[in-house]
Amino acid sequence: MSHLHEFDESTWPFDAPINAASFTTRYVLDGSLPILEVYHDHDGEWQFMCGTTNASADAKLVCLGCIIGRDLTLIQLADLPEGWLAHRESPTQPWAREPYEDSDATNEA
Numbered sequence: 001m002s003h004l005h006e007f008d009e010s011t012w013p014f015d016a017p018i019n020a021a022s023f024t025t026r027y028v029l030d031g032s033l034p035i036l037e038v039y040h041d042h043d044g045e046w047q048f049m050c051g052t053t054n055a056s057a058d059a060k061l062v063c064l065g066c067i068i069g070r071d072l073t074l075i076q077l078a079d080l081p082e083g084w085l086a087h088r089e090s091p092t093q094p095w096a097r098e099p100y101e102d103s104d105a106t107n108e109a
């Protein structure tokens, strides 16, 4: 479904399409918690997490452009490589980046 976003789409910096399906938590979606952990999955998907839950029952599907529109500091993470995560202590702190293991691959080994 096509819709507009709260920023200039002509400067979209992500490799993924602006309407790519991404994951977040219901607490981020309802505005009760900020995004403190961002995962760029080994399969290319993006996850924008509050850091308090990884339960699948709390996971919500969201348009990539819409979640970026909620927090424009996320644009700084557009070049985060696949298999890397970014985290911060609070929304006023800078993002720190590090690679992480592909949990799916470890389980299959």
Ligand SMILES: [Zn+2]
Pocket (backbone or CB within 6 Å): 003, 004, 005, 018, 019, 063, 064, 065, 066, 067
């Ligand atoms: Zn959207």
